[in-house]
Amino acid sequence: MSKKVKLQTLEKDGEKLSPVLPKHIKNYLIDIDGTVTEDVPNEEPERMATCKPFPDALATLNKWYEEGHQICFFTSRTNEHRKVTEAWLKTHGFKYHSLLMGKPRGGNYHWIDNHLVRATRYKGKFTDLIEKKVTIEVFEE
Incomplete structure (x- = not known):
């Protein structure tokens, strides 16, 4: 099902950095419940069988996939719900x-990584992304 994208290994000041995707390729990490379909809590797994995807999410994500972007679903569903x-x-x-299972629950998590992380809050409609200047928290230098 997946397309292969060649990773580039970069060096900075003689230090090898982790492989990165080409600049024109994005690596999307996308929640499932409440983002691409209705919010189905782990405690009500029977609802997974009947919920429908949000049409704009399906169309947009499949378009991004076809454009060569990496699509990874990241869900707080537990591993026992992987097959369904x-x-x-x-x-x-x-x-x-x-597909990554076991995302932290509660929604107010703070991601710390050695790579640049961009976050976009889903607010009811999937479209292409636009650039917008915002304030962020960073570590002191």
Whole structure:
């Protein structure tokens, strides 16, 4: 199901950095519940069988996949829900490269990484992304 994208290994001041995607390729990490379909809590897994995807999410994500971007679903569904989640994604035609289970629950998490992380809050409609200047928190230098 996945397209392969060649990673580039960069060096900075003689130090090798982790491989990165080409500049024109984005690596999307996308929540499932409440973002590409209705919010189905782990405590109500029977709802997974009947929920439908948001049409704009399906169309936009599959377009991004076809453009060569990396699509990884990241969900707080537990690993015991992996098979039903994979079946749901396949049934509804989502194209993706990977699926990570066990995202922190609660929504107010802070991601710290050695790579630049961009976050976009889903507010009810999937479209192409636009650039916008915002204030962020960073570590003191």
